[in-house]
Amino acid sequence: MLTKNLSRLVLLLAxxxxxxxxxxxxxxxxxxxxGLKLINERCAFCHTTAxxxxxxxxxxxxxxxxxxMVDRGAELSPSEEKVMINYLNTHFGVRKGKQx
Ligand code: HEC
Numbered sequence: 001m002l003t004k005n006l007s008r009l010v011l012l013l014a015x016x017x018x019x020x021x022x023x024x025x026x027x028x029x030x031x032x033x034x035g036l037k038l039i040n041e042r043c044a045f046c047h048t049t050a051x052x053x054x055x056x057x058x059x060x061x062x063x064x065x066x067x068x069m070v071d072r073g074a075e076l077s078p079s080e081e082k083v084m085i086n087y088l089n090t091h092f093g094v095r096k097g098k099q100x
Contacts, residue, residue, distance in 0.1 A: 035087020042074050056094045059085070 030036055030053050039049050057065060062085050070076050076084065 031091045033087050035084045038076070038080055038084045039087075042076055042080075043069060046072070053092055056092055057088070058094055059089050062088045062093065
């Protein structure tokens with residue numbers, strides 16, 4: 001009886017471990033895409049890419065942030081700006097009303 005319960009616990013722990021590993025991997029490797037390349041090239045000389053991707057924003061808030069950073073000196077053409085905002089909304093967005 002006890003061994004049966006124990007092995008179930010071990011299985012559970014193993015499964016939990018796998019989940020944590022997957023989450024950790026996501027944190028170190030953001031989803032690839034042209035938007036990520038742009039962030040690495042144009043946004044990462046004042047702060048790291050990780051700092052940009054740590055926050056979650058609504059589409060309006062991302063647009064405001066990216067424009068603010070362009071004002072501060074990030075070099076982005078209007079079409080690059082669109083690509084980046086799209087990428088941020090797809091992978092690092094929040095739905096309206098859910099912003100922290
Ligand atoms: C000229 C320097 C500079 C460049 C280039 C720059 N940033 Fe920033 N960024 C800052 C500074 C300074 C802060 C911290 C002050 C603040 O929070 O407004 C910041 C903070 C941030 C934050 C966290 C604060 C928030 O509003 O959530 C995000 C996200 C961000 N930047 C995104 C970007 C993106 C995207 C780009 C590329 C388009 C970019 N930054 C390029 C200077 C820069």
